[in-house]
Amino acid sequence: MKVAVLDITGKETGRKVELSDEVFAIEPNEHAIYLDVKQYLAHQRQGTHKAKERGEISGSTRKLKKQKGTGTARAGSIKSPVFRGGGRVFGPRPKDYSQKLNKNLKRLARKSALSLKSKENALVVVEDFNFEAPKTKQFVSFLTSLGLENKKSLIVLGDTNNNVYLSSRNLERSEVVTGSELNTYKIVHANSVVLTESALEGIESNLKK
Template sequence: MKVAVLDIKGKETGRKVDLSDDVFAIEPNNHAVYLDVKQYLAHQRQGTHKSKERAEIVGSTRKIKKQKGTGTARAGSIKSPIFKGGGRIFGPRPKDYTQKLNKNLKRLARKSALSIKSKEKAIVVLEDFSFDTPKTKDFVQVLKSLGLENKKSLFVLGDSNNSVYLASRNLRGSEVVTSSELSTYKILNANSVVLLEGSLEGLQSNLNK
């Protein structure tokens, strides 16, 4: 699949790159995509939720009233969950939410996500660029030139580029990652995926293993 390469002004450079059909034109596997996105979202959870139960509450241990003759239910401790300030019944406890998926399934999910974006014509190939100084306004100008100013965009770099990353990090709708950091969730969450030329070889070779 041939795709034109654009410059940072949004104009065609006259060059075209060949995107592998094995990565950008497969029949999407929706279940693989579901499992990978589910794992990504699960890993965002810290799992540090905790509430104190009866045994962890600090309070008096004396019996607060006599056992019989009060006409009410017996009560042995002020730390009982039925009293204000008492422990929580079956409260949340720390939990590990990590899930395991094999590498082949994750590769299939990423290829499926890229193929979905390719069918939607939401993939742009951009020539490699950098900034002399990382300024947000320069990155915004690139977004304007590509027609992505008010859209969610994902820029995929071949190698880490500090100037591009720093120029983009103040923008909520845009994210810059390297090809090794690419995930199914990030691909699907973006309206447009911008692939820099330098990322294509590594991306395609990694997903075709």
């Protein structure tokens, strides 16, 4: 499948690139996408939540009142969960939310997500570009030329470019990543994916393995 290469102004350069059918034209496996996105979101959780149980509360061990004759329920500890300030019953404990997926499934999920974007015509290839200095206005102009100013967009670069990254940092709907940082969640979350030529080469060589 051939796709026209655009320049930074959104105009065609007159060149076309061949997108690998192994990466951008497979039958999408939605369950693989689901599992990979689920793993990504699970890994965002710190799992440091903790509530103190009655054995961890600081308080007197004195018996509050005599066992019988008060007309109320018996009580032996101020740390009991029935009292304010007492321990929590079955409270949250630190937990590791990480999930394991094998490399082949994760690779299949990324290829499936890219194939879906390609099928929806939500995939754009641009030539490599750079800014002389971080300028949000210049980055907005770039998005406008591609018709992405009001859409959630993912810009994928071949290598780290601080000027481009810093130019996009104030924009809520746009994210700049390198090819090595690309994952299934970011692809699915974006309305449109913009690949630079150098990023395209890296992605294809990585996902064809």
